[in-house]
Amino acid sequence: MDRRVVVTTAVAAVVLLAGCSMLLGGDGATPAPSPTPEATPTDTPTPVPLEEREFPDGYGPDGVENAETAAGTHVETMTGYDSYRFRFDVRVSSGNGTDDAFVYLTSVDGENGKALELRDDGEVTRYQYYEDDRVYVRVVSGDEEAYNATDQQFGRARLAGNQFLDPLLEYVEYGEAEPVSTDNGTVYRYTSERVTEPGTILSADISEAEIRSFEVELLVHEDGYIRGAKYV
Known part of the structure; x- marks a missing residue:
């Protein structure tokens, strides 16, 4: 059977709670509108050279400098927010037109110690809901459903998606960073130059020969x- 990975995306999207000062600034109050100044000619800003930029720990102008540090930076940053979501999707297409799909999603409310996985x-489909150091499990298969609950300490770090992102840091060699300005700050785009162990990144039932x-x-x-990742 001829199979290939068509599209795989891993997306980490930060969702802040209402009233968070990171969105509004200061104490969270909405600033009053100020008079619009008269338009004046402005010069086009000079791009900052890559070697003069400050990259997140584990990254540099020429790619991932330390995979373990970069993975830790992702976890530390994500868990530092009041709430966040992580989504990972994969679809494997076979030569006869059928698809195998997999979705992993977490939604974490760290302030109140709750999460959905x-x-x-x-x-x-397996749902795990965490609250008050207890996990409630619901498993759905066709028309059948099963439920369970057990004590489990709430751990935000394990819900940041690193089981999917770590291989992209460790087994891929990236080229030069491309800075991209967005409304939420600068994002650095890294494109692979060599994938050292593709079979480790993909699911266990896909061989490198495929x-x-x-x-x-x-x-x-x-x-x-890590705001987003894609491999094809």
Whole structure:
């Protein structure tokens, strides 16, 4: 059977709670509008050279400098927010037109110690809801459902998606960083030059012999969390 990874994305999106001062500035109050100044000619800002930029720990102008440090930076930044979401999707297409899909999603409310974790492989969907150091599990397979609950300490770090992102840091060699300005700060785009162990990044039932090509794109926010990743 001829299979190839069509699109795989891993996206870490920060969602801040209402009233957070990081969105509004100062004490969170909405600033009063100020008079619009008269327009004056402005010069185009000179781009800052890569070697003069401050990159998140673990990264540099020429790629990922230390995979372990970069992974730790992602976790530390994500868990430093009041709340966040992480989503990972993969679809593997076969030569006969059928698809195998997998979705992993977390939604974390760290301030209140609550979180939802979801895994869906197209056949079985597993929901895990964390609250008050207890996890409630619901497993759905077709028309059948099963429930369970057990004590488990709430751990924000394990819900940041690193089980999917760490291989992209460790087993890929990236080229020069490309700064991209956004409304939420600068994002650095890294494009792969060589993937050293593609089979480690993909799911266990895909062999390297089945992979036609492998390219990775990594989007790293200036704060240090991985905002997005794509490999095809």
